[in-house]
Amino acid sequence: MLLEACDASKTFRARRGGTSVDAVVSANLAIRPGDFVAIVGESGSGKSTLARMLLGLIPVTSGTIQLDGVALPTMDRPQRHRFRRTVQAVLQDPAGSLNPRKTVGRAIGEVVTLHRIARGKDAVRARVVEALDLVGLTPGQSFVDRYPHELSGGQRQRVLIARALVLDPRIIVADEAVSALDASVKAGVLRLMNELRERLGVGYVFITHDLPVVNKVCDYVYVMKSGEIVESGTKEQIFAVPSHPYTRTLLAAAPTLAPA
Ligand SMILES: Nc1ncnc2c1ncn2[C@@H]1O[C@H](COP(=O)(O)OP(=O)(O)OP(=O)(O)O)[C@@H](O)[C@H]1O
Numbered sequence: 001m002l003l004e005a006c007d008a009s010k011t012f013r014a015r016r017g018g019t020s021v022d023a024v025v026s027a028n029l030a031i032r033p034g035d036f037v038a039i040v041g042e043s044g045s046g047k048s049t050l051a052r053m054l055l056g057l058i059p060v061t062s063g064t065i066q067l068d069g070v071a072l073p074t075m076d077r078p079q080r081h082r083f084r085r086t087v088q089a090v091l092q093d094p095a096g097s098l099n100p101r102k103t104v105g106r107a108i109g110e111v112v113t114l115h116r117i118a119r120g121k122d123a124v125r126a127r128v129v130e131a132l133d134l135v136g137l138t139p140g141q142s143f144v145d146r147y148p149h150e151l152s153g154g155q156r157q158r159v160l161i162a163r164a165l166v167l168d169p170r171i172i173v174a175d176e177a178v179s180a181l182d183a184s185v186k187a188g189v190l191r192l193m194n195e196l197r198e199r200l201g202v203g204y205v206f207i208t209h210d211l212p213v214v215n216k217v218c219d220y221v222y223v224m225k226s227g228e229i230v231e232s233g234t235k236e237q238i239f240a241v242p243s244h245p246y247t248r249t250l251l252a253a254a255p256t257l258a259p260a
Contacts, residue, residue: 007063041224088164105144154185
């Protein structure tokens, strides 16, 4: 399985009188299950826009997003259904991803029901508990009836991962998924993501401006600047011998990672 952005561009049209924004310009990116791919770049460089395009949440202005060579708008119903299960989003919780009025069981259960993964209250609940156990919220039973405010930041992030996992995705697009967490909690969630990659073969498109995190978990890195992917390569290549001046600037801003 292969998820690709092929010369994908996004221009946000100007409202009356304003100028339009070329948020993403001819991006090429590829990811397979089991990969841990990072998109890095300063604020406003187009990372989230590219992520939303990869998830099929916003249409491209030109180019394509493809799953196994089939472009999103040309997919038939079964292909589209498969896409919606296969490619999942995990966003950061402060962005309001969890509804404060819904219990964990309801938030995840709704996804199970919507995608017809299980039917009937008990079967849905069993599926939810299984997903919670998988993300280390154990025993899952004890988390089902809790509300988001009864959980820590790290636990809420795990609920969001469980909500994605319940669909058995092959690729997860994680936009700043751990950025708001304290260092030790962040390390725990990253460890979980890595474990899930090993156990389930999930791949990640990991969007962040946190280079030490990239250094720890990712294999392959795309560097964005002003909507363009200015450089890409294995983590070793990018961190040891950054070829683009912008990448060197980014690395220099993360002192512990600056090349010697
Ligand atoms: N819906 C929108 N309408 C108009 N412009 C937008 C829209 N969404 C994003 N943009 C613009 O597109 C550019 C890229 O934004 P984007 O959010 O993708 O960057 P980013 O790298 O994810 O930034 P951050 O790290 O701050 O989230 C920015 O100039 C932004 O203002």
